[in-house]
Amino acid sequence: MSWINAVPDAARTYIETNRLDEVECVIADLPGIARGKAVPASKWEKQTHFHLPNSIFFQTITGDWGEAAGPDGFLEPDMVMKPDLSTATAAPWADDGTLQVIHDAFDQKGNPIPFSPRNVLRRVLDLYKAEGWTPVVAPEMEFYLVARNINPAHPIEPMMGRTGRPAAGRQAYSMSAVDDYGPVIDDIYEFAEVQGFEIDGIAQEGGAGQLEINLRHGNPIKLADEVFFFKRLLREAALKHDCFATFMAKPIEGEPGSAMHIHHSVLDEKGRNIFTGPQGGETDAFFHFIGGLQEYMPSVIAVIAPYVNSYRRYVRDHAAPINLEWGRDNRTTGIRIPVSPPEARRVENRLAGMDCNPYLCIAASLACGYLGLKNEIRPDKRWRGDAYESEDEIPQGLYAALDLFDAATEMHEVLGPDFARVYSIVKRTEYNEFLQVISPWEREHLLLNV
Incomplete structure (x- = not known):
């Protein structure tokens, strides 16, 4: 042994x-x-x-x-x-x-x-390594605890809390709301401890029964592994208490969607953050990484928002960015620069949904930053104010997103041409499957009116 x-x-x-x-x-x-x-x-x-x-x-x-x-x-x-x-x-x-x-x-x-997701992420990291760079990431996981839903024809509803009432929405950061499903959280902590995972914090988000778990920053493959494991952990903890954990991007009508925000920084061969200069200022590399996210993110939206439901999350003024603006400590921008000391300077990608494959999502986000660094792309002017007032800059549906992905040959060379081929075929097959299903909206509004 x-x-x-x-x-x-x-x-x-x-x-x-x-x-x-x-x-x-x-x-x-x-x-x-x-x-x-x-x-x-x-x-x-x-x-x-x-x-x-x-x-x-x-x-x-x-x-x-x-x-x-x-x-x-x-x-x-x-x-x-x-x-x-x-x-x-x-x-x-x-x-x-x-x-x-x-x-x-x-x-x-x-x-x-080449189309194994963990291998796709490793391929991107090898490209960074060849330049003497080591990416560091920290994912934030948003998800819902919902009542058991055994009939897909029925809408998803919030779970029942200890008060005997359904979990309430619009209670962001409420400790009482967290306490309402405390037994589930207790098991989440217990499972995580046994599995050796370090949780940086759990908070109530804005949706009814919506929580966020932050993980400690570290190696991208290790963190993707943890998100992969955590999804199962959370589902099992919820099932123990007669509810479901769901990672759908938009599970409940009228409630906010669930994201997987990704924080990135990049270290040089001496372990120094390349986003920060000797005097603590922002470097060209910092701006080039942002520029890469702005330039290439539309081409990988199909990877970080992989389902038809994913695009229901991108709604103006509903806590999900619909733009590629960047701003400092501004949660309305798709690319946010959090408050941090110079040595921890990082860039947050707020566009990814929690329904993503963590390996592919982190790989795609890092690929955008890599191309920005290699091609020395300068970002647009920093956005000031409410970025929901800016123009929509991402595709509005999966099919349009796949068209952009298929045309992104430079991105294919980073993620792998064979992966890009397989991914597009599988996702288009999936979209065609979706089109075979007649929705309640169609029956309600079209059956007798058209």
Whole structure:
């Protein structure tokens, strides 16, 4: 069992205090769903890898497949899945001792699968590394705790709080609102502690039953792994208390959407923030990174807002930016510069939805900044005042966003041309699936009126 020495301390502590029965070998697909196999612990100790068909990356959110297999046809060849033991973490909600381990995907010649989301993010980080740069990110996760919804035809409703009343909206930062679903939060903290995750804070957001969790800044792959794990953690904690945790960008009509804001900074080879000069001032690199977000973000909106529901969040004056303006400590701009000391100077991307795949979202956001740095793009003039008064600067729907993505050949070279090909095919297949569904709005307003 020498592999135990390679896992994080929290996982080792869990193994020492629980009889390990099972290891879940997992990987994120394009939507961010955990795919993989559950393996008895006795077998896990003897294996170095396992296999999954490459078709898991061609699946839509509904479970259908896009025709993205390439010229050889839909043969579903096996990929080689190799464990990253640094990701090992407990599944504390399981009845028996269970460990989760994220795996990386390779073809049978040992080459990384280019459309595996974790590999896409690693490709972007390698481009930074080649320049002597190390990106640092900090994600903020917004989500809703909602009442159980077992009939998709029924609207999603806020969860019932301890007062016996549904969670109330427009109570941002209310401690009483947080207390209303305290038992769920207690389990979130307990699960996170067992799994070795450090939460920077939990706050009530503006929606009914909407919370935000901030994670400590760090390595982009590590943070994407944590968001991937956290989504499952939050769902399991909610289910223990007869409610759902949802990461839909806009789950409840009339309530704010849920975002995954990403804070970025970049370090040089000596660990210094390249956004800050020797005297503490803002550098050209700082402005070039902002310029890259402004220039290239429209081309990756389809990645950071990946579903038809994602675009319901982009509503003027509803706590989600619809622009690419940048401003200082201004939450109406799509690109915000938070208050910070010079050594912690950072840029916040406020456009991404919480429904994104964290690996792909962070990769896309960093890719925009990378191209800004490489091409020395200067940003527009800083926005002062309410940026909801500015022009809309992002596509208004998934289909338009995919058209921009398909045309962005420079971005494809950063994220990977084969990833761009597969992603577009899968998302267009998904959009066509959506068009087959007749909505309640259509039945209500068109059935007898047109």
